[in-house]
Amino acid sequence: xxTYNATWYTAVxxxxxxxxxxxxxxxxxAYPKLRFIRSCSASLAPSILARxxxxxxxxxxxxxxxTEATHLMSSNPLPEDxxxxxxxxxxxxxxxxxxxxxxxxxxxxxxxGEVCIRGPNVTKGYKNNPEGNKSAFKFGWFHTGDLGxxxxxxxxxxxxxxxxxxxxxxxxxxPIEVDAVLLSQPDIAQAVAFGVPDDKYGEEINCAxxxxxxxxxxxxxxxxxxxxxxxxxxxxxxxxxxDSLPKTATGKIxxxxxxxxFLAQISTAKVPKFGA
Numbered sequence: 250x251x252t253y254n255a256t257w258y259t260a261v262x263x264x265x266x267x268x269x270x271x272x273x274x275x276x277x278x279a280y281p282k283l284r285f286i287r288s289c290s291a292s293l294a295p296s297i298l299a300r301x302x303x304x305x306x307x308x309x310x311x312x313x314x315x316t317e318a319t320h321l322m323s324s325n326p327l328p329e330d331x332x333x334x335x336x337x338x339x340x341x342x343x344x345x346x347x348x349x350x351x352x353x354x355x356x357x358x359x360x361x362g363e364v365c366i367r368g369p370n371v372t373k374g375y376k377n378n379p380e381g382n383k384s385a386f387k388f389g390w391f392h393t394g395d396l397g398x399x400x401x402x403x404x405x406x407x408x409x410x411x412x413x414x415x416x417x418x419x420x421x422x423x424p425i426e427v428d429a430v431l432l433s434q435p436d437i438a439q440a441v442a443f444g445v446p447d448d449k450y451g452e453e454i455n456c457a458x459x460x461x462x463x464x465x466x467x468x469x470x471x472x473x474x475x476x477x478x479x480x481x482x483x484x485x486x487x488x489x490x491x492d493s494l495p496k497t498a499t500g501k502i503x504x505x506x507x508x509x510x511f512l513a514q515i516s517t518a519k520v521p522k523f524g525a
Contacts, residue, residue: 250281257307259287262294263439263500265301265309270438272304274462283307285328289314290501292407292425295335296433313338313405317372317391322346323405337404344368346405348398353388361398361408365390396423413504415444415452420482422454424504427485430478431456434471436464439494442485443508457489457507466490489514 250258260268265288283305288298289312298309310333312324323346325339326332333339347355348362356362371391375381385392396408408414409423416422424442431440439459447453460466468488475484495506 250283255281256284257286258283259289261290261500262288262292262297263496263502265293266297266439267500269297269300269304270461276304280305285310287312287324290499292409292428294429294432296429298335308333309335311335311338313407315393317385317393318344318366318368319370319372322366325404334400334402334404337400337406339405340403341366341405343370346399347390349388349390349392353390356398358399358401361396363411364393364395364397364405364407366393367391410504413443415442415454417444417447417452417454417482418450422483424454427454427456427475427479427483430475431458431471433478434466434474436461436466437471438462439502441494441502441504441507443504443511445508445512447486453486454483455487455489455508455511456485457491457494457511459492459494460490 265286284307286301286305286307286309288309293309293311298311301309308328310325310327313322314320315322321342322344323339323341325334325337344366345368346364346366348360349365350356350362365388367390374386394411396411396414397405398408399405407425409425413424414421415424422444424444427442428440431437431442437458438461440456441458442454442456444452445455458471468490471488472484489511495503495510497503
């Protein structure tokens with residue numbers, strides 16, 4: 250950033266966390282003056298957002314995008330254009346957006362449903378994939394597969410991928426909410442919650458965490474923290490402490506792959522690195 254006089258940068262949450270950890274462990278005497286920092290591709294925990302803003306002295310603007318919409322779908326406004334809302338991915342840009350229930354009925358502000366879009370920048374369909382088109386295009390809208398709601402000011406809040414919601418005894422739990430609480434614990438650098446099969450409840454919550462460098466936090470301490478900050482039915486049943494998590498080439502954590510790996514290691518709370 251210093252070399253090229255950058256005035257902003259964009260990254261996925263995992264990269265933001267890595268940069269933040271480097272700052273905490275080895276801070277620079279001074280950072281370039283940034284207009285803003287952009288975060289996209291996955292949910293950014295409010296606690297991480299606050300730490301980034303404090304560390305780099307710039308507002309962090311969350312956005313929402315996908316290839317089917319030729320990338321950008323919503324964004325928090327630039328600092329000079331309006332407030333940015335932590336925990337929100339902002340207002341729609343470039344297309345029409347609606348929150349629909351399973352019958353295609355638009356939901357009121359504050360009511361969750363599937364995030365759906367339509368407009369000239371939205372794909373007309375998937376090539377040679379009639380089944381994919383049938384499930385994605387309904388009621389005149391493209392269905393993103395994401396659960397969310399709009400607040401009274403029109404800001405979109407994502408709850409999570411519909412397929413990733415954890416159904417514990419009939420209670421639908423967003424793993425993103427559990428992630429955010431885990432990441433608010435100062436000793437946790439990265440965290441991901443996921444559902445696992447359970448004979449009694451159908452599904453239970455497990456999570457995997459990477460502690461910050463030098464931390465000695467253990468499963469019992471983290472579970473005590475969760476019990477203070479989550480409803481009882483949202484507290485993870487098991488915590489896996491590790492030093493690596495699988496990511497895509499862009500640094501995005503794959504929740505499904507994390508779940509598969511730790512299910513195979515269910516008998517131990519300390520697991521090897523991925524690929525080991």
